[in-house]
Amino acid sequence: EAGVAQSPRYKIIEKRQSVAFWCNPISGHATLYWYQQILGQGPKLLIQFQNNGVVDDSQLPKDRFSAERLKGVDSTLKIQPAKLEDSAVYLCASSLVPEARNTEAFFGQGTRLTVV
């Protein structure tokens, strides 16, 4: 079974530029999550999708971050414009059954963003 795929693996941009990350979840997984992991901290949930609808985006900085999951499969996370404090690893995860709160979330390898 293929895992969660993310691209690119690494990205370096200047502040005020824009950047986009892509995630392809495990086939059949209805729920998709984007997490932000700042160096030295645990991952923090940014947004959760169930199929192509947003379930929770309460911690997404909406003035600069946006995310979409068209057709309920792939997802993109965009930052525009980027700030220095956005430097982090962006992790995508997916899980099978959204209603079952104890199902396992599978994580991709992440995209490491450096804003200079």
Added chain:
Amino acid sequence: AQSVTQLGSHVSVSEGALVLLRCNYSSSVPPYLFWYVQYPNQGLQLLLKYTTGATLVKGINGFEAEFKKSETSFHLTKPSAHMSDAAEYFCAVSDRLTGGGNKLTFGTGTQLKVEL
């Protein structure tokens, strides 16, 4: 709101020694509990989880954890450390009561170093 505290951001043990990584949670209702491991430049991999039933949970790679409600703890142990266990370990919780799948709240992580 839930929170997770991991005592000790860095733990160092000798190969063959006991590994003990501490995790305490704060929640009005005992949450679902998870331990994840993260190797350098990799995503998160689930080690084990507690949802219900037996409070001693066995996971992969010889790790186990015990849920102690009275202590609001879910410490991770392994009887004998191996060099390959060197990684960062994250304790995480998800809310049993609210809907929307298993959104995870992570601790800040513990970096495990294994020395010869």
